[in-house]
């Protein structure tokens with residue numbers, strides 16, 4: 016399908032019991048395995064138990080015989096995956112619901128429900144055992160050896176769940192099944208002498224009405240009367256027993272048939288998912304196989320007609336079209352003869368004198384009977400080589416698979432398949448939804464345009480297509496669908512008629528092989544060219560396998576080059592005008608090589624892509640890891656910050672709490688201690704005072720000798736302590752006196768020291784003043800001398816040596832004493848300086864007292880360090896000032912010295928000696 020881009024079909028055929036259904040299931044499983052994956056394949060496979068339960072029954076030829084045809088169309092996506100499915104069913108054998116031959120069974124589901132339904136469901140539906148239902152009991156066969164109906168029921172309910180049929184719907188389905196069985200148990204009583212009947216209103220009938228949700232009166236009327244329209248009047252006709260039984264059975268059959276169709280519809284809804292995505296599908300056709308029983312009825316007539324149609328399809332594709340193609344393409348071939356069933360098919364389908372046309376025609380006649388029908392057949396078809404009239408109501412048809420004799424009894428009734436309008440109205444009046452759905456679908460069918468003959472009866476019957484016409488139409492549709500696909504035929508061959516393994520009946524097998532044309536197929540496969548492919552397609556498909564380059568790109572040249580390269584023998588293929596034709600198996604070699612090569616290419620591609628993908632993955636992983644580390648780092652940091660804050664907060668809180676606890680504890684202990692102390696002290700004081708009071712009271716308590724003794728010792732102790740305290744007090748007082756004395760001493764010394772300082776300061780002040788006055792006198796005298804010297808400069812330079820350095824002004828102008836006066840003034844200044852120096856040396860050198868205070872030997876209310884600092888500062892200031900004055904005096908004396916010669920040198924020596932020894 017994927018390769019050729021053409022939808023495919025698998026047509027499975029063979030006799031009843033040959034294995035068609037099993038083969039179809041195997042094919043479905045195979046496709047599900049190939050194209051599964053979405054889960055829908057599981058649902059598709061689960062449709063098999065449902066359809067088998069409702070559409071299969073035990074026949075004399077097959078314990079699990081399909082009583083309907085089935086075409087399952089599996090839809091695939093572009094990639095070859097199953098995307099959905101659709102099931103079409105053909106002609107369910109509904110007569111089996113009300114009637115089955117000895118040793119056969121009705122549909123499996125009835126038995127499965129009766130045996131396998133859970134007790135609650137049984138009770139709810141008022142379900143009885145199989146042998147209590149007339150429809151099931153008539154063939155006297157209730158079970159199949161090796162089959163567990165209860166287990167099968169379980170499988171079916173599971174499958175119903177899988178295809179999404181709800182539990183409520185399932186219960187409604189089971190209710191309809193019980194209603195069908197219940198209808199079979201409805202009996203009638205004759206109510207008048209014209210043999211008119213009415214249903215017995217027993218428990219069974221009431222249960223049917225309850226299960227269908229209809230009024231019991233209406234049910235009784237629908238089963239025993241028929242409304243008819245005669246002219247303009249509506250009349251109600253009472254039914255005879257046989258008519259009532261037919262009406263009852265028709266209702267039961269219709270309900271079952273509609274139920275089957277409804278189930279298929281529900282399954283299709285469930286499988287429809289995604290099927291319209293693509294147009295690709297593979298259809299599997301499993302239609303009832305060719306049947307030939309001892310007594311063959313209308314069902315076998317339809318089934319064998321369907322098989323004739325399929326055989327024609329088979330012949331057409333494998334022989335007709337094949338050989339036509341050989342001719343068209345102009346190849347050499349040997350013609351193969353085959354058994355064409357076209358004549359038999361014509362016997363069925365020809366108009367107006369074919370089996371189906373005559374059947375429909377006879378069915379439309381109100382007076383037509385099975386006998387008139389068979390006579391008509393014999394009258395019109397006796398000349399047909401495929402037809403042979405038999406005695407009474409029978410006739411024989413020469414099918415491709417063999418001759419089959421049909422008994423026309425019931426043909427017309429079954430072909431008409433009429434359901435009285437009253438019954439449809441009854442169904443539509445039901446409260447349960449399933450009967451309502453059935454009624455509307457029946458009405459819809461009868462409203463469809465009628466093709467072919469119609470049966471009209473009394474005007475009140477529903478008009479609908481005959482069963483044969485409908486079936487024929489369905490088969491045509493089916494063939495059309497199959498024509499658009501590439502067919503694949505599976506021929507099932509039955510090894511024996513005993514349904515037993517290990518028995519191989521050669522004659523039976525050979526007959527089947529002959530009948531279904533397998534021998535001709537083998538012959539044509541050997542002599543013909545079953546595989547063919549257009550030149551273009553062949554070149555496109557296998558061209559890439561060519562090792563050498565072909566100059567021409569023409570498809571035929573490429574195709575021939577391929578054939579040569581692979582050494583395909585000339586007798587194994589034929590080159591047609593448009594196609595290449597191959598004998599069996601030849602294309603397989605090419606296909607294998609192609610698959611091998613493609614596989615290798617895919618492997619290389621997968622390795623390369625794998626490598627690429629791995630590289631990409633690694634890169635992605637690295638990126639992800641980096642991103643993750645960033646994100647995690649960020650998160651961790653944030654978390655850490657929060658934790659740290661919390662931790663700090665916790666520590667703070669702990670600190671506070673612990674602090675408070677400890678403070679509280681301490682306070683408690685402290686308070687307790689104070690309390691204890693106060694209590695003890697109070698107690699001691701009280702006791703002490705009590706003792707003293709006791710002692711004072713004297714003889715009042717003298718009789719307690721011990722107590723007195725204790726108290727007297729206590730008193731003695733107290734006295735001793737008092738004495739001790741007094742001695743200590745005396746000691747302290749003496750000490751105090753000494754300290755007082757020392758303090759006085761220090762005070763006196765301090766006042767002495769202060770006096771000294773004061774006097775020293777006064778002296779110093781005085782000296783300063785005298786020094787300043789003498790200094791100003793000296794300056795003045797010097798100024799007078801200078802002016803005199805300046806005025807006499809032109810006369811006598813020696814006069815310049817005159818100094819006014821003394822304090823007295825009486826020296827001015829006395830020439831005789833000019834040299835002696837400055838000298839005496841200078842000597843007086845020097846002596847003053849020397850005196851000042853002596854005094855100051857005493858003052859600044861006497862720091863003994865302060866040192867004593869500092870070392871603690873003496874006490875005084877002063878800071879020795881501060882006093883010493885102050886003394887030093889004073890010394891420094893004096894030293895500076897004294898130095899300046901000395902330098903000044905020195906300069907003056909130097910001037911004087913220059914005038915006086917050697918006498919001055921003596922003074923200078925003295926000066927220098929005095930300065931160098933003292934000022935340091």
Ligand SMILES: Nc1ncnc2c1ncn2[C@@H]1O[C@H](COP(=O)(O)OP(=O)(O)OP(=O)(O)O)[C@@H](O)[C@H]1O
Pocket residue numbers: 029030031032033034035036037038077078079080081082302303304507
């Ligand atoms: N491949 C198989 N392997 C083993 N047993 C098989 C196989 N095919 C069929 N059978 C047996 O044959 C029986 C009948 O097979 P199946 O129901 O498929 O026949 P059929 O051709 O569909 O018959 P009908 O036309 O009546 O439906 C099965 O129940 C099974 O026991």
